[in-house]
Amino acid sequence: MQSVLFVCLGNICRSPLAEALFLKHVNEQNLAYKFSADSAGTAAYHLGELADKRTRAMALKLSNLNLTHKARQFKTNDFLTFNFIVAMDKTNFQNIMKLKPENAKAKVLLMRHYDSMIQNEDAIPDPYYGNENDFEKVHHMLNDCTKNFLKELIG
Numbered sequence: 154m155q156s157v158l159f160v161c162l163g164n165i166c167r168s169p170l171a172e173a174l175f176l177k178h179v180n181e182q183n184l185a186y187k188f189s190a191d192s193a194g195t196a197a198y199h200l201g202e203l204a205d206k207r208t209r210a211m212a213l214k215l216s217n218l219n220l221t222h223k224a225r226q227f228k229t230n231d232f233l234t235f236n237f238i239v240a241m242d243k244t245n246f247q248n249i250m251k252l253k254p255e256n257a258k259a260k261v262l263l264m265r266h267y268d269s270m271i272q273n274e275d276a277i278p279d280p281y282y283g284n285e286n287d288f289e290k291v292h293h294m295l296n297d298c299t300k301n302f303l304k305e306l307i308g
């Protein structure tokens with residue numbers, strides 16, 4: 154079993170969606186016995202909350218997904234329990250690395266590295282202060298990136 158933790162800032166817009174889309178691709182390929190996923194935020198603003206209403210509405214509309222994850226904060230122990238930690242942007246990446254223990258098991262990656270169109274962008278842009286169009290763009294971007302990431306894990 155390979156476990157993946159998707160991480161953003163608040164754990165209400167980007168990472169819970171990345172988790173759900175990744176698992177959708179996993180299930181479509183009958184690989185649930187091989188991969189598990191979770192998500193977390195580097196900040197603690199929204200602990201225990203469901204994903205942002207706009208993220209959930211777009212997930213239902215575009216991918217027929219019902220997001221049930223409740224926000225939790227990233228913790229040092231996640232380095233020991235996950236195989237992969239996938240950061241939504243470079244700031245998240247740097248904040249994750251600050252907590253890295255010596256005996257870390259997880260490999261830390263950047264989500265945008267798996268974009269089919271542009272691999273050198275740093276960020277899945279944070280849509281929190283944006284409009285519906287921003288949420289839609291993030292959805293498509295994460296659908297593409299999670300699909301490519303799974304492809305690479307399968308090899």
Ligand code: 4NP
Pocket residue numbers: 161162163164165166167168194198279280281
């Ligand atoms: P996320 O988006 O990191 O994709 O969950 C955000 C959600 C909330 C805030 C910032 C970003 N906030 O400042 O509350």
